[in-house]
Amino acid sequence: MAEDRIRIDKWLWQARFFKTRSLAAGVVTAGHLRVNGDKTAKPGRAVGPGDVLTFRQARDIRVVRILECGTRRGPAAEARLLYDDLAPGDSVPSRADGQE
Structure with a gap:
């Protein structure tokens, strides 16, 4: 049975959004992640079912x-069951700033 809460960096890695947990933690630490609309810079923040990232x-x-x-x-098929993509099809495009 899955836990009710998990660290955000660990969840992003388990859901296969980032290749390593340290890359996921870097995105969070840099302030590029919002949880339920609020910015967070703590990779150890706990998230759970119902939270929107x-x-x-x-x-x-x-x-x-x-x-x-x-x-x-x-x-990947198992990881896809961990989340619901709220922007199906194409993701929301970001502004062109030259970053990969």
């Missing part, structure tokens, strides 16, 4: 609702 991934702005915390970093 907004963050940059490459050139896109992702908006996802957490459905489950999960227990491991599994295959």
Whole structure:
């Protein structure tokens, strides 16, 4: 059974948004992540089902609702069950600022 709450950096890594947990923590620490509309810079912040995350991934702005915390970093099909993409199809494009 999955936990009710999990660190945001660990969840982003388990849900396969970032290749490493340290990359996920870096995005959070840099202030590029919002939880339920509020900026956070603490990778240890606990999140759980129902929380809405907004963050940059490459050139896109992702908006996802957490459905489950999960227990491991599994295959992509399993990771996809951890969240609901609130911008189906194409993600919300970010402004062109030359960053990859």
